[in-house]
Amino acid sequence: MSDTQTLIENRPPSVATLFIERVAATPDAEAYRYPVPAASGQGADAWKSLSWGQAAERVYAIAAGLIDLGVQPEERVALASNTRVEWILADLGVMCAGAATTTVYPSTNAEESSYILADSESRVLIAEDASQLAKARERRADLPNLAHVVVIDATGVEPAEDDPEGWVLTLADLEARGTAYLAKHPQAVTERVEAITSDQLATLIYTSGTTGRPKGVRLPHDCWSYMAKATVATGLISSTDVQYLWLPLAHVFGKVLTSGQIEAGHVTAVDGRVDKIIENLPVVQPTYMAAVPRIFEKVYNGVAAKARAGGGAKYKIFQWAAEVAREYAKVAQDNFRRTGTASAPFGLTAKHKVADKLVYAKIREAFGGRLRACVSGSAALAPDIGFFFSGAGIHILEGYGLTESSAASFVNPGEAYRTGTVGKPLPGTEVRIADDGEILLRGPGIMQGYHGLPEKTAEVLEADGWFHTGDIGELSADGYLRITDRKKDLIKTSGGKYIAPAEVEGQFKAVCPFVSNILVHGADRNFCTALIALDEPTILGWAKDNGLEGKSYAEVVADKKTQELIEGYVQRLNEGLQRWQTIKKFRLLPRDLDIEHGELTPSLKLKRPVVEREYKNLIEDMYAGSREG
Structure with missing residues (x-):
């Protein structure tokens, strides 16, 4: 048996165990960096650090606080927050309590958030701020299992008359509660961790789903213990790395990155604000990062x-x-x-x-x-x-x-x-x-x-x-x-030719520097067409230099000059395609596709059925007068 196989096959039952081992091995080493915005809102953020030992104090306090609230092994604790260091500490706290994390994207609307909380039977919701709390309050009647909401950032959180007593508490309250509990029951958290079995539920992640209601994917502790060991076994990360982590932690990819880091023991700089990436990179100076x-x-x-x-x-x-x-x-x-x-x-x-x-x-x-x-x-x-x-x-x-x-x-x-x-x-x-x-x-x-x-x-x-x-x-x-x-995304023209739209879309993105999103359509049609959304800052920059300064995005996109510009790129794309793959007609969309309108998943994947339904008139217009068959 190779060293790699031994490493993976002798894995512990959970990442909670790996975390305890990491803290014991390197308690004073830096674990996490996180930004503290300037008080005035002006100027650069200050970055603070947590050692593994300091992180453990907070993780154990959160775990003990959840135990004190009555959370039992495998019961669900939902997390609705942007990527921030508290997300990681809370998730580890949930795991060390033997419970399971239900992840909720902070961009999810109240209706779908309520569906996820109800379907998962989550007992506690750890909510980032007042806006996430408001969603739970709005749907509280539909959530009989939700016993508590813990708010990370309590700014602007006001008591509501119809909140049951003790229903809302802050993360600081939870940690204080856990610290007091540990003073009386010092072994409470380690006993919970020692009792975890590899097949015990650790995470319930709802697929953002390009079609239909999201489904809860049940991932046991063993999945994460395996991922932690296997990612390090690839040799891609080591203890000397600095990771820049901004991806949504509600996404399964983020969970792999936090698990691997615990096994490797390197530093992770955490900041989920996408608009800060360009500013943060020269400050953090990461050795690796993950992105979409x-x-x-x-x-x-x-x-x-x-x-x-x-x-x-x-x-x-x-x-x-x-x-x-x-x-x-x-x-x-x-x-x-x-x-x-x-x-x-x-x-x-x-x-x-x-x-x-x-x-x-x-x-x-x-x-x-x-x-x-x-x-x-x-x-x-x-x-x-x-x-x-x-x-x-x-x-x-x-x-x-x-x-x-x-x-x-x-x-x-x-x-x-x-x-x-x-x-x-x-x-x-x-x-x-x-x-x-x-x-x-x-x-x-x-x-x-x-x-x-x-x-x-x-x-x-x-x-x-x-x-x-x-x-x-x-x-x-x-x-x-x-x-x-994708098997279900392969399209077959009426002439019987199979086309992989993602392949054509990818080639167009490489050819055209103005594109943001593109959807190739052609199932059961006699030729392919495309809906194209342009990148707003890039196309407005071009517009400024081409006599269209001061016009809105929609006006620029509708202008004949823009149509001709993109037509040139479509022709360049077609030169490298098989005849049946070529884009015969296209339409520029009046706005970019986004998560808010349900056209992209939170991990920025295209929801084809939604886009095709929304822009059905543009698609039909491209085929009007053509002979299908």
Whole structure:
């Protein structure tokens, strides 16, 4: 048995156990950094730190506070908050109490939040602030199991006349209560942790669902203990790393990142404010961070827009450097695959060095200057954007997994990463491709099932443990997986040709620096069309230089000049596609797609049925007068 297998197979039953072991091993080492906004709201944030020992004091106080409130093992405690250090401390507190965390995105509306709290039978809700408390108050009549709401930031929280006594308390109150409980019962938390079994429920994560009601995915403690050990076993993270964590912790991907950190023992800087990413990176100077493709697309479009704003010469230099980056990355990755060395011919290397001084070094500096790798997941990254960053020295390691597989089933291996693939399975995870191309997974990261939905569970989980992902993919001879599309998203034209819309959409994102979102349509039609939403800051910047200054986004998008601009990019896309894949017509949307209108999931995935329903008139207009059949 290899050292890696031994490490994974001898894993403890829970991350709560790993946390206690981590605290005992390095109590004085830095665990978390978090921002404290300037009092006036002006000026830079100050960053504070918690050591593992200090974090443990708060975690044990939260755990004991929950025990004192009567929370029993496996009972659910919901967490509705943005990503912040208290989210992590609360989640660890829930686990150390032997209870299970139900995650709720803070952007979820009152109706859906209420559904999740009711379906999970959550006993306690840990709410970020007054707005999250208001949702629970609004629906309290529908939540007979909800005994308490604990508010992290009590600013603006006022008592309500119809609140039952003791129903609302602050996180500080809960911790004080836990500290008092521990004074009388000093072993209460360690006894709860020691009693945890590997098959005990740890997390109930509701899939944001691109269709229908969200389903609660039951993930036991063993999933997270396995993830913690397996992610470290890949060699991608170590005790010397500094992680910048901004992803939504309600998402399963965030949970993997917090589990792996406890096993590795490195520092994590936590700040979920997306608008602060650019400002924070040079301050935090992370060695690795995880993101979703939309972030890399935004950075790429931002760099291109900045170059364009600098005048024709600067933009030409950027375009040249971007092509050099892509060519260099493709050659270097190919050589690494064949020889084990990421090399390139002399001429290309010389061009790359010049481009590095002019363009790439500035991009790396913007990421903090110490970034060893980024992990990208949740959706496909357009290969051309991946190759650009690779050539610029920002190594994006694509990974793959689902909520039902604890998020991290595959990841690209360090230096041997291959852009356009999601890498190899984590140690201990099995994969096979079904006859119809569907990816099947089996291993310790797979869910127990959907909460209270045995029929739905049976649809995707076989008796022998194989999980049907619903994704289509192919494995290379040496085990790298490439995702080609969602099984249900493959579209078949009326001419009988299958098209993977995500593939075409990804190619367009690499070609057009103005795009924010694109949806390719063509099921049962005789040609493909596209709905395109543009990135507002980028297109307004272009508009300013093209006689459209002062016009609104909707006005700019409707203008003939903009239509012609995007038409040019659609033609460029079509040049690289098979005839039946080409986009014959497109429409620009009057606004960008967003979470608030239900068109994107909280992890920024496109909800195709919602968008197609909302813009049905535009789709029908594109096919009006054409002969279907």
